Amino acid sequence: MDEAFQRMFLQMMFNQQPPRRSRQEIISKHKKALKDVIETRNNSFTFQTTQGGPAIRGGTRHSKNIPLKPRNRISINDMQIDNVHTGRFLLCRVIEKCYKLTALSTIVEDPEGDVERLSLYNWVPQSAGLISVDQASRYLTVGTILIVKNPFYKTAADILPMIRSDDPSEIIMVNHNSELLKDIRWTTDQIQELLVEPEEQKIFKSEDFQRRGNENFKERNYKLAIDEYSRGIDLEPNNVILLTNRAQSYLRLCLFAKALDDSVLALEHNSDHQKAKFCKGKALCGLKRYQEAILIFQELLKTDDALNKNSFEEAIKRARMLELESKGIYDYISIIEEFKKNVQVQSDGKWICPNGPRLDHADYISDKIEVRPIKNKGRGWVAKQDIPSHSLLMVSKAFHVVYENEVPPGLSFNWVNRSINTPAQSELITFITQKITADPNLGRELYKLYAGSNYRSENELEDQEALSVNVDRIENIVKYNAFNPDDLWSLSKKPESSKGAGLWILPSYFNHTCLDFNTDRIFWGDLMFVRTICPIKKGEELTFSYVDPMLAGEERLRSLKSFGITCQCRLCKIDRAESPQITQKWKQLDEKFNQTIKPRASKMLKGSRADPSLIHELEKLVSDLNELRYNNPSLNFHFFDPKSVLAFAYGKNGDSRKSLNIMHELYDLVRPYNLLHYSNKCAFQMAHRHAELGQTKKAQKWYNSALRQLVEPVRGKYKEDETNWKEEALRIAKILEPELIILI
Numbered sequence: 147m148d149e150a151f152q153r154m155f156l157q158m159m160f161n162q163q164p165p166r167r168s169r170q171e172i173i174s175k176h177k178k179a180l181k182d183v184i185e186t187r188n189n190s191f192t193f194q195t196t197q198g199g200p201a202i203r204g205g206t207r208h209s210k211n212i213p214l215k216p217r218n219r220i221s222i223n224d225m226q227i228d229n230v231h232t233g234r235f236l237l238c239r240v241i242e243k244c245y246k247l248t249a250l251s252t253i254v255e256d257p258e259g260d261v262e263r264l265s266l267y268n269w270v271p272q273s274a275g276l277i278s279v280d281q282a283s284r285y286l287t288v289g290t291i292l293i294v295k296n297p298f299y300k301t302a303a304d305i306l307p308m309i310r311s312d313d314p315s316e317i318i319m320v321n322h323n324s325e326l327l328k329d330i331r332w333t334t335d336q337i338q339e340l341l342v343e344p345e346e347q348k349i350f351k352s353e354d355f356q357r358r359g360n361e362n363f364k365e366r367n368y369k370l371a372i373d374e375y376s377r378g379i380d381l382e383p384n385n386v387i388l389l390t391n392r393a394q395s396y397l398r399l400c401l402f403a404k405a406l407d408d409s410v411l412a413l414e415h416n417s418d419h420q421k422a423k424f425c426k427g428k429a430l431c432g433l434k435r436y437q438e439a440i441l442i443f444q445e446l447l448k449t450d451d452a453l454n455k456n457s458f459e460e461a462i463k464r465a466r467m468l469e470l471e472s473k474g475i476y477d478y479i480s481i482i483e484e485f486k487k488n489v490q491v492q493s494d495g496k497w498i499c500p501n502g503p504r505l506d507h508a509d510y511i512s513d514k515i516e517v518r519p520i521k522n523k524g525r526g527w528v529a530k531q532d533i534p535s536h537s538l539l540m541v542s543k544a545f546h547v548v549y550e551n552e553v554p555p556g557l558s559f560n561w562v563n564r565s566i567n568t569p570a571q572s573e574l575i576t577f578i579t580q581k582i583t584a585d586p587n588l589g590r591e592l593y594k595l596y597a598g599s600n601y602r603s604e605n606e607l608e609d610q611e612a613l614s615v616n617v618d619r620i621e622n623i624v625k626y627n628a629f630n631p632d633d634l635w636s637l638s639k640k641p642e643s644s645k646g647a648g649l650w651i652l653p654s655y656f657n658h659t660c661l662d663f664n665t666d667r668i669f670w671g672d673l674m675f676v677r678t679i680c681p682i683k684k685g686e687e688l689t690f691s692y693v694d695p696m697l698a699g700e701e702r703l704r705s706l707k708s709f710g711i712t713c714q715c716r717l718c719k720i721d722r723a724e725s726p727q728i729t730q731k732w733k734q735l736d737e738k739f740n741q742t743i744k745p746r747a748s749k750m751l752k753g754s755r756a757d758p759s760l761i762h763e764l765e766k767l768v769s770d771l772n773e774l775r776y777n778n779p780s781l782n783f784h785f786f787d788p789k790s791v792l793a794f795a796y797g798k799n800g801d802s803r804k805s806l807n808i809m810h811e812l813y814d815l816v817r818p819y820n821l822l823h824y825s826n827k828c829a830f831q832m833a834h835r836h837a838e839l840g841q842t843k844k845a846q847k848w849y850n851s852a853l854r855q856l857v858e859p860v861r862g863k864y865k866e867d868e869t870n871w872k873e874e875a876l877r878i879a880k881i882l883e884p885e886l887i888i889l890i
């Protein structure tokens with residue numbers, strides 16, 4: 147540490163460059179790091195920094211089509227510290243085993259015999275966990291020859307130099323018999339202590355790559371499997387098995403266009419290959435070409451393959467269902483049931499279903515809306531015509547989603563944005579980077595999303611930009627567009643609010659407002675359903691709230707700031723103008739409720755009666771809270787939690803009437819703002835209290851209203867004359883909120 151500190155001091159004071167280290171020094175430090183990693187694998191907290199230094203700013207860095215000509219090659223010795231060598235490439239080979247902390251780190255040498263450490267970010271997702279040195283070394287085996295495009299030679303956190311790459315598409319693995327290496331002589335080949343292990347040099351046959359690909363496929367490591375099959379395909383481009391296996395791996399990663407390319411190629415070489423045909427059908431389904439897919443599955447059904455008959459029939463059924471869904475026709479009950487089953491987690495935190503709550507259903511977009519420019523907000527969704535309340539606007543499947551239980555704890559710091567990414571966000575960035583690397587065409591839609599003020603929001607990007615992997619842009623897109631997949635509006639919220647992160651492309655064009663929003667979003671696993679919640683006029687902008695409107699003013703404003711939003715809604719204007727004394731008081735009362743009253747209240751919920759002193763404290767708190775919104779009583783809905791606890795406490799002690807009054811008051815506060823999540827809870831409580839008071843008709847009225855408010859945001863509005871609505875609503879409600887339904 148002292149040594150690192152000294153170096154940092156010298157560098158800061160005298161702008162001294164980190165010293166070039168000898169080959170031996172670099173290798174022995176790496177070996178020590180390997181040893182440390184092996185010994186400390188039980189330390190699971192990670193802290194990573196991303197996008198250090200000037201590497202990423204501006205678009206100039208992305209000269210992807212660097213001609214691999216000798217004049218563009220740069221040697222390690224010629225690299226300048228803290229410089230991105232744009233338009234150049236480093237030819238090097240891996241000479242040491244890899245380890246992975248946040249990046250994949252190894253040592254490379256160039257033909258001149260100079261060595262340096264190489265850190266590859268976004269190669270291995272954190273969910274791969276604390277992988278061993280042997281596992282890490284499978285990504286880059288010793289002896290692998292690499293091209294690193296636009297190498298960034300930088301001072302690392304330990305103030306020593308390293309070559310860093312954030313973008314997997316800038317690394318090319320070169321086959322040993324490549325033309326490119328024809329005139330290259332490796333200086334160290336003449337030296338006795340050759341570092342390349344013979345075992346690694348041996349593997350050049352396509353069968354070896356097939357075997358290694360299959361092993362990775364079995365372990366669900368599809369990215370590695372694809373890399374291995376690709377190296378085999380480089381050697382044997384017509385190998386149908388390799389092509390089909392790679393197609394299958396692409397399917398697992400939802401890279402449907404790539405899967406289609408491979409299966410079509412495989413079928414060109416062997417037009418009867420069943421597995422290739424099946425992959426082609428699945429890929430077509432993923433690309434929403436359902437009729438073509440159905441024809442393929444029907445053709446397969448005609449063959450006498452009794453073993454796979456069921457799979458073919460199932461595939462036809464599924465393709466038909468997806469086709470209906472793409473027209474906006476969904477079987478909500480079966481989707482919710484599927485979700486409920488898949489979302490279960492085992493004691494070790496892993497999903498019961500290997501895919502977790504990621505559901506295989508089709509996207510839908512209403513033709514009544516379009517993206518238009520919106521004053522002071524960039525772009526946003528607008529109604530092209532009048533739209534009734536509770537209409538389905540879109541169903542969007544996540545581009546990618548990472549759930550909280552899938553990543554180890556940790557943080558990552560973005561030096562350019564000066565912001566902290568949560569573990570799920572960092573993981574999302576890595577996965578998206580990998581997806582775009584594997585299929586650059588996916589960038590066309592993704593890169594149109596808002597990426598902060600450094601990037602222009604364009605509806606069409608030049609191919610050069612659209613098809614490149616720009617990790618900084620991806621990171622910014624995640625910053626401004628990521629959703630928490632189980633945020634406030636998920637009716638099936640887990641008990642503790644979770645911190646996942648996901649990207650949904652089309653819903654990312656909805657702008658925010660804290661109050662008076664006119665749409666609502668609901669997540670079923672990785673599917674987001676967006677509906678109108680009131681009648682919409684032609685030309686009206688469609689919005690939802692990015693944050694929980696119930697959050698206290700200061701916290702809400704801070705959260706919106708992270709999106710770069712100064713919200714102009716009524717609530718924000720009032721909160722921004724609030725005096726520091728009121729803000730302080732609010733904070734104190736909030737703390738009091740959360741720290742001293744809430745724990746006692748949750749005990750009360752389990753017990754038979756509420757402690758009178760608790761009721762007294764709650765009454766005092768509620769009266770103090772009401773004071774805070776003295777000038778704007780209609781915005782008192784913020785204090786929903788303490789008020790509903792008080793209502794519940796009255797109810798526990800048999801004071802149904804007092805309880806009912808508070809619930810009515812709360813209902814009247816939340817209903818005008820379409821805070822459905824809260825209003826349906828009030829309505830159920832009111833039904834319950836009226837029933838206690840023997841007011842059967844009123845109880846029934848509130849019960850029906852609560853049912854509708856719970857279920858209609860999910861499945862759409864029931865028609866006036868729909869007589870059996872209640873039967874279906876109850877079925878859905880029992881899956882959604884079993885505790886509430888039992889009450890009545």
Ligand SMILES: C[S@@+](CC[C@H](N)C(=O)[O-])C[C@H]1O[C@@H](n2cnc3c(N)ncnc32)[C@H](O)[C@@H]1O
Pocket residue numbers: 522523524525526595596603626627654655656657658659709710711712713714
């Ligand atoms: C998820 S994007 C929404 C779509 C974005 N307007 C676009 O053009 O792509 C989020 C960004 O939109 C802008 N935005 C959203 N709601 C806004 C609001 N109420 N006021 C101002 N800007 C807003 C902010 O720049 C924010 O970072």
